[in-house]
Amino acid sequence: MATITRENIAPLNDKLVVTLKKEDYLPAVDKSIKNYAKTANIQGFRKGMVPAGLIRKMYGPGIFQDEVLKTVDNELNKYIAEEKLAILAQPIALEQKELELNFQDPKDYNFEFEIGLQPEVNIDPKSINVTRYQIEVTDQALEEELERLRQRYGNYTTPETIEDEKTIISAEIAIDGQEPEPAAEGEEPAKPTDTAITLKDIAKGQQKEFKGKKIGDKVTVQLDKAFKGEILERVLGDLKLDKTDKENGKKTATLTITKIGFLEEAPLDEKLFDQVYPGKDIKTEEDFKTAIKADIEKYYAQQASGQIHDQIYHYLTDHVSLDMPEPFLKRWMKVSSEGKKTDEDIDKDIVDFKKQLQWALISSKLSNDNEIKVENEELKDFARHQLMSYLGGQMSLQGNEAWIEDYVNKMMGDRKFIEDAHGQVRIGKLFEALETQVTAKDQPIAEKDFTEMVQKHQHEHHH
Known part of the structure; x- marks a missing residue:
């Protein structure tokens, strides 16, 4: 029975030692050699008739090494799962000079690994303060929209x-x-x-x-x-x-x-009201204006919502700082770059890497807290939406439903798309849930100022 010991070597950084006894791996080695003998193609022998002794001599050392390492891997993963260790990145195998895997002389072996552990994430959404911008619909905005509609149907x-x-x-x-x-x-x-x-x-x-x-x-x-x-x-x-x-x-x-x-321009009459709002049965100019105003308000509210999501994101990425085992992460980056990255590269990259990890940990914890689930139908809607925005509204839905459905089903079969879509839908739902929990104070703002603020913000972010 393999044994595993665990000791803490630095904050959020542990060392695991996996001890393999001979009997933990030898049966697997024998089994593997027998299987190999059945399928090996060796000149002078019929397939499946190669003596096991010859296989041991020719391929034994390689098979031995593979099986030992496979056994260690399995034991390590089993331990991490059973102990419910929340690890960061992947375990790093520590370089061991004296470890000679000798097929002729099987021994008990110790393998040392280093793991990084995830920090605790405790965030109370109520402690996040945001501004809910209330954009007022001015008479001018209403008039401009009215003019636009009259021209469009003119x-x-x-x-x-x-x-x-x-x-x-x-x-x-x-x-x-x-x-x-x-x-x-x-x-x-x-x-x-x-x-x-x-x-x-x-x-x-x-x-x-x-x-x-x-x-x-x-x-x-x-x-x-x-x-x-x-x-x-x-x-x-x-x-x-x-x-x-x-x-x-x-x-x-x-x-x-x-x-x-x-x-x-189209006259302000029932024909226009019906073209713009089919089936709403609008009779008067007054009601028409009220409906347009409600539309503009809805649009503004979506904009303000998006802005709150942005504030929440910034709070979670800029003002929350999780403890991270930085020395471990740097070693992990070095190992996983297979020597391609210098220490300078890593010092530069660690900042973004920590940010990504932090966002992954926070969003996953908050998604669990809020029981955010993504349904298949939501992924399909997302695919449909994305397809329609690619086509840029140049294609009418009427008569093309079958083609669109086919295409959406094709998108749903693409694993990369599903992973991306799943992430985006989950984060979208998470922000919607958080928006109802954060502490928001209302602030009236003119549409022009709001747009300028958002553009300036986006501009700063692209630099």
Whole structure:
């Protein structure tokens, strides 16, 4: 019977000594030699007729070594499981100079291993303080969304002439006196530059120049008189001119009208209410606005939730610090890199490695505390969701359900995908559970400030 002794050598760092008696491994060695004799292909012998003695002589030492090491491994794993040792990484076998595995002279052997132990994780979610940002829906946000919906369901027409200030004018634009480069032999002539503006984009004093014009008409303007601010910058950009150089604005250009379009916004009537919210039976503009506002609020609440999850994550990774057996982890990294990593590499890498381990330990402990389970259906939803976002909503669901299901089932057969998905779904559910337990204080914030804060934060994180 193999025996194992355990002693503590440093904080969260123990040494295990596995003692193998001859009778622990010899039966396995004999059995292995017999099996080998049955299957060995050796010249001059029929298969399965090779004498065991010859096998012992030729392959004995190798088989002996394999079986001894296999036995040690099994004993070690059995011990770790029975003692319920929560270990970090894998055990390290300690180098032993005097260990000669001699097939001719079987002995009792001692094998020494070093293990790292997981620190205790005790986190009370109530002790985590977060800010719940409450983004208010302004009248402006509501109006913008209303406008967007009316345009989306609006009616696009192509009037003969430019009349309404919301008319969209597409034109070829060229700086006066600047001939396009003549095309070299066999090359396409340079394409004219296109630009698109609405009549409203044109400076008040110049709008009359465009009113009543039809396709094919030409209008000549001084750029900075006809266009102001960002419209001017956009037109200069279309012309590939430096927009910081004031002189460029003074140039005159000729616009040849190529297309006239007009987007008539959908009227605020029951047809629109029904298109946006099918089956909700919305009758009045008031109720329509209330429904839109509720949608925006729901979107904002999701954003604020995501932000809380981010705060919780930072608290758990930056403010909780678990004791780690660092010297052991460094030795483990060295051994597992098989000599590829220098001590400097390891000093650099240990910081991230400890962070990853810490997050793995904390998230696993909190998932257990909260009994987080991931159901197969949730993995399928995750796969479906990911597939749809790859396709970027360019594919309608109608009529493609079978294809999507097939593809999702294919994803579900990919082990790497399942591991990733499982991790992401579990962490998502864990954050949702923690969000209901942490101590949150409400703070109103403008949407603009909230977005800026999130972007700044993401930016810092990508550096």
